Amino acid sequence: MNTISERQLYEVLLRVWGYTSFRRTQLPTIMSICEGHDTLALMPTGAGKSLIYQVPTLAREDGLCVVVTPLISLMKDQVDKLRRKHISAVAIHSGMTPRQIDIALDNCVYGDTRFLYVSPERISTEIFRARFERMKPILIAVDEAHCISQWGYDFRPSYLRIAELRKLAPQVPILALTASATDQVAEDIMQRLGFKNGRIIRSSFSRPNISFSVRKVENKNEQMLRIINNVAGTGIVYVRTREGAQQIAEILREQGVSAAYYHGGLEPAERTLRQDDWTSGRCRVMVATNAFGMGIDKPDVRFVVHYSICDSLEHYYQEAGRAGRDEKKAYAVLLVSPDDKARAKRMFSSEFPSLEFIKKVYEAVANYLQVAVGDGAGISYDFNVYEFCKRNRMFVGTVLNAIDILRMNGYLTLTDESEHPSRIMFTISRDELYKLRVERGDLDHFIRTLLRMYDGVFSEFRAVSESALATATGYSIDRVRELFRTLWQLRVIRYIPGRCTPLMIYGESGRLPQENLYISPESYKLRKDMAAERYRRMFEYAEGEEMCRSRFIQNYFGEDEAEDCGVCDICLARKKQQKQRPDIEQRIMEFAQQESSIRDVVRSVETDPDVIARIIDKLQAEGKISVDSTGRLGIIDRNE
Numbered sequence: 001m002n003t004i005s006e007r008q009l010y011e012v013l014l015r016v017w018g019y020t021s022f023r024r025t026q027l028p029t030i031m032s033i034c035e036g037h038d039t040l041a042l043m044p045t046g047a048g049k050s051l052i053y054q055v056p057t058l059a060r061e062d063g064l065c066v067v068v069t070p071l072i073s074l075m076k077d078q079v080d081k082l083r084r085k086h087i088s089a090v091a092i093h094s095g096m097t098p099r100q101i102d103i104a105l106d107n108c109v110y111g112d113t114r115f116l117y118v119s120p121e122r123i124s125t126e127i128f129r130a131r132f133e134r135m136k137p138i139l140i141a142v143d144e145a146h147c148i149s150q151w152g153y154d155f156r157p158s159y160l161r162i163a164e165l166r167k168l169a170p171q172v173p174i175l176a177l178t179a180s181a182t183d184q185v186a187e188d189i190m191q192r193l194g195f196k197n198g199r200i201i202r203s204s205f206s207r208p209n210i211s212f213s214v215r216k217v218e219n220k221n222e223q224m225l226r227i228i229n230n231v232a233g234t235g236i237v238y239v240r241t242r243e244g245a246q247q248i249a250e251i252l253r254e255q256g257v258s259a260a261y262y263h264g265g266l267e268p269a270e271r272t273l274r275q276d277d278w279t280s281g282r283c284r285v286m287v288a289t290n291a292f293g294m295g296i297d298k299p300d301v302r303f304v305v306h307y308s309i310c311d312s313l314e315h316y317y318q319e320a321g322r323a324g325r326d327e328k329k330a331y332a333v334l335l336v337s338p339d340d341k342a343r344a345k346r347m348f349s350s351e352f353p354s355l356e357f358i359k360k361v362y363e364a365v366a367n368y369l370q371v372a373v374g375d376g377a378g379i380s381y382d383f384n385v386y387e388f389c390k391r392n393r394m395f396v397g398t399v400l401n402a403i404d405i406l407r408m409n410g411y412l413t414l415t416d417e418s419e420h421p422s423r424i425m426f427t428i429s430r431d432e433l434y435k436l437r438v439e440r441g442d443l444d445h446f447i448r449t450l451l452r453m454y455d456g457v458f459s460e461f462r463a464v465s466e467s468a469l470a471t472a473t474g475y476s477i478d479r480v481r482e483l484f485r486t487l488w489q490l491r492v493i494r495y496i497p498g499r500c501t502p503l504m505i506y507g508e509s510g511r512l513p514q515e516n517l518y519i520s521p522e523s524y525k526l527r528k529d530m531a532a533e534r535y536r537r538m539f540e541y542a543e544g545e546e547m548c549r550s551r552f553i554q555n556y557f558g559e560d561e562a563e564d565c566g567v568c569d570i571c572l573a574r575k576k577q578q579k580q581r582p583d584i585e586q587r588i589m590e591f592a593q594q595e596s597s598i599r600d601v602v603r604s605v606e607t608d609p610d611v612i613a614r615i616i617d618k619l620q621a622e623g624k625i626s627v628d629s630t631g632r633l634g635i636i637d638r639n640e
């Protein structure tokens with residue numbers, strides 16, 4: 001790639017995206033890979049990591065960029081975005097049939113595909129490796145690269161496979177991207193990816209336009225309403241549970257706030273609808289669980305309120321960081337109440353499963369999916385964790401943690417949702433269809449639109465999109481579904497409704513007999529310790545009263561040189577105190593003159609007692625006042 005000039009990169013940025021400048025570390029990172037260095041880029045979420053591999057790839061006339069990324073939904077989102085720009089991109093993931101994968105891979109070998117998105121589980125399959133050797137990649141990008149490290153908070157054994165790609169294409173530079181890596185994880189990433197003359201480029205995690213704050217309150221609703229009423233514009237309230245989302249949205253609506261709720265249990269179409277309403281500003285506040293976030297790219301979010309604490313600062317920063325992408329003033333507020341800590345402790349221990357429980361979950365999953373011992377290797381199954389838990393009377397949180405530990409040991413992986421589009425096929429001929437349209441005028445508009453959009457009467461199953469048809473016909477999505485069912489009942493089409501389900505994928509050994517299931521005690525203990533440590537740091541942030549919030553976060557992410565932000569609650573309180581300070585000093589001197597006690601001062605001066613104590617210490621150290629053993633103040637007269 002070393003023949004690409006800066007001018008060409010700017011040209012692509014403008015032509016494809018319409019942007020005129022690169023952000024902070026984007027250009028140096030791109031230059032580093034263009035010069036052939038394996039590069040690790042640490043950039044916060046939303047900072048623009050995708051462009052770092054997309055721009056240099058497109059600056060070349062041809063050549064394929066292979067992108068490894070763990071989440072199917074993100075993969076699809078990226079592919080859609082590129083295709084809308086008429087750039088050919090494909091995704092390969094566990095939710096696809098072998099035939100679909102075959103076609104997609106062929107396009108990468110023979111076609112002019114520029115971006116191949118692949119999930120790590122796919123890399124080790126024979127079909128992928130055989131084709132990969134015939135592709136001519138110019139760059140390998142590894143998104144969410146912290147997943148390769150045991151020390152990271154999201155270790156995925158399948159990520160270790162990426163090193164194999166490297167061996168198959170040793171001359172191709174690797175770009176590793178992550179929003180979260182301590183020094184230890186950064187080292188680990190570079191080592192495991194086999195970096196040669198590698199470079200790290202870190203960009204700052206500071207978000208100077210966001211005012212971070214923590215509110216310790218008894219009544220969170222009251223505080224939440226106060227924020228929403230005082231800050232103009234759109235916002236998000238994050239809550240922990242699905243029920244909570246619904247209830248709090250209700251409370252807000254009762255108070256006249258335009259609000260909706262969002263969680264993973266809603267129908268996909270409903271989710272899209274709500275997200276659109278919020279993005280377009282028809283709905284002002286979204287009350288959501290952490291399912292809300294993937295792919296939202298709204299620049300003018302003015303506030304993000306956390307109604308419940310997160311289990312790590314990584315998650316908190318990611319969610320809070322959705323505020324103020326447009327770099328205008330925005331607020332990130334964490335609400336905590338006195339009993340939060342005890343509640344979190346209880347939850348932590350109930351969510352953290354015992355080894356026996358983990359084994360029990362492994363067995364129950366296999367029974368639920370009807371996978372026999374020895375079967376299942378590399379196969380993916382639809383898996384609804386909520387239904388699974390209901391049937392087995394288990395708690396979702398505990399089960400998800402157990403599955404996570406099984407994933408770290410390479411036994412099972414639960415993917416995020418994979419969308420299977422609806423499919424239809426005509427079972428009658430063109431002539432018969434024509435007759436029907438004449439007879440049933442009420443169906444004509446729909447059938448005509450369908451034929452126009454998916455040219456011809458097809459005799460094989462084809463994927464169709466209800467929402468696209470709804471837009472084209474002017475009908476609601478429900479109406480479109482109803483019409484499909486009507487056509488099906490009339491025996492005009494066959495119809496397989498789409499669905500959106502997570503997938504459970506077995507590791508290479510398939511289902512093991514229970515006695516062979518080995519959970520390494522180290523991985524188990526490591527995970528538990530790390531989770532506890534992340535919780536501890538999250539609470540340290542919430543309870544902190546001394547250190548600037550932004551600086552705390554930046555230090556957490558490994559930036560030692562951070563400066564005070566000047567706009568968080570702690571910085572603001574300090575400024576206010578400094579302003580008040582001369583007055584307080586003066587008042588304390590007056591109390592000392594009258595030989596009052598410290599208690600009197602605290603009672604009459606409306607300031608934090610800690611601040612008063614600090615000022616008294618200072619006056620004492622300066623030799624201006626005295627304090628006796630009963631706490632009585634006195635003036636020290638220098639002339640004596």
Ligand code: ADP
Nearest residue numbers: 019021022023044045046047048049050051297
């Ligand atoms: P990340 O992967 O770091 O979370 P993305 O790559 O998804 O971030 O980018 C977030 C948003 O920022 C996208 O909408 C992207 O188009 C936008 N963006 C990236 N780089 C620039 C730039 N140089 N100028 C303006 N917008 C940009």
Ligand code: MG
Nearest residue numbers: 046049050143
């Ligand atoms: Mg990204």
